Every structure is written in structure tokens, then in C-alpha cells.
Amino acid sequence: MTDASAPSERYRQGMATRRAVLGDKHVDRAQSATTDFDRPFQDLITEAAWGHVWSRPTFTKRERSIVTIALLAALGQDEEVAMHVRATANTGASREDICEALLHVAIYAGVPAANHAIKIAKQVLGEMDAGKAA
Numbered sequence: 001m002t003d004a005s006a007p008s009e010r011y012r013q014g015m016a017t018r019r020a021v022l023g024d025k026h027v028d029r030a031q032s033a034t035t036d037f038d039r040p041f042q043d044l045i046t047e048a049a050w051g052h053v054w055s056r057p058t059f060t061k062r063e064r065s066i067v068t069i070a071l072l073a074a075l076g077q078d079e080e081v082a083m084h085v086r087a088t089a090n091t092g093a094s095r096e097d098i099c100e101a102l103l104h105v106a107i108y109a110g111v112p113a114a115n116h117a118i119k120i121a122k123q124v125l126g127e128m129d130a131g132k133a134a
Helices: 009-022 024-033 039-053 061-075 078-091 095-108 111-133
Strands: none
Touching: 009 024, 009 039, 009 061, 009 078, 061 078, 061 095, 061 111, 078 095, 078 111, 095 111
16 A cells, blocks of 8 residues: 555655756755645656656756746746756756747747846846855
8 A cells, every 4th residue: 555645656756856957956945835725736847847757868958958948938937947047057058048038038938038038037047156166
């Protein structure tokens, strides 16, 4: 008999992938802020986004990172763009990859969306550089 409250294999894989991409600090912060209200949502994104999609073998984490940044920029999801630009430190996506993704956003989703995402990426990359220098 299995314990219904035990995490599924997909959840465990999702949590491992989430930690590999976003880093332990980010995930620990998100986990500690989880309440009964948003626990179902956190479980959903851990299993579906991280356990199912991000854990698939067809794309590398670098490729998924590039696609994700482009999609989030096109949708105007500023906080998520910033989070995934920070995650490039763990995915292997380069600054050139981010630039190329945002050029695609400009053509296919609009210059204002790309312009705003470039501003966010520059700020986050600057913060990352400052953190390395400290």
C-alpha cells in the first residue's frame, strides 16, 4: 500500500530538475513561502513544468532555457524573465543565447516586448556580474 501523501516519482524528478535549473536557494525560498492555499499550485508546477516538460530528454536544459526566456518575454512575464535569466547560470545558456532569443521575440512578438525584456536581462546580468565580483 502506498502513502497518498508521498510525492510521486514525477514530483521527485521535477524537484530535482527545478533545483538544478533554479538553484537550491531559490527553490528553498519558494518552498518555505508555500502555504496551504498555494501548495496545490506548487505541486502542479513541480510535477508538470519541471517533472514532465523540463525533465524530457529531447531538449537540453540550455535549449529549454532559451525557449522559455523567449516565450516569457513575448508574454510580458517580467518576473519570470528575470528568474530564468538568472537560471542561465545553471542551464548553460549564454548571454549570446539570450540576445538571440530576444531578437526572435522582437520579430515574432514585437519590438516593445523584446525591448522591455532586454532591459530586464541587462539588469539581471549586471546583478549577476556584481555578485561574482563580490
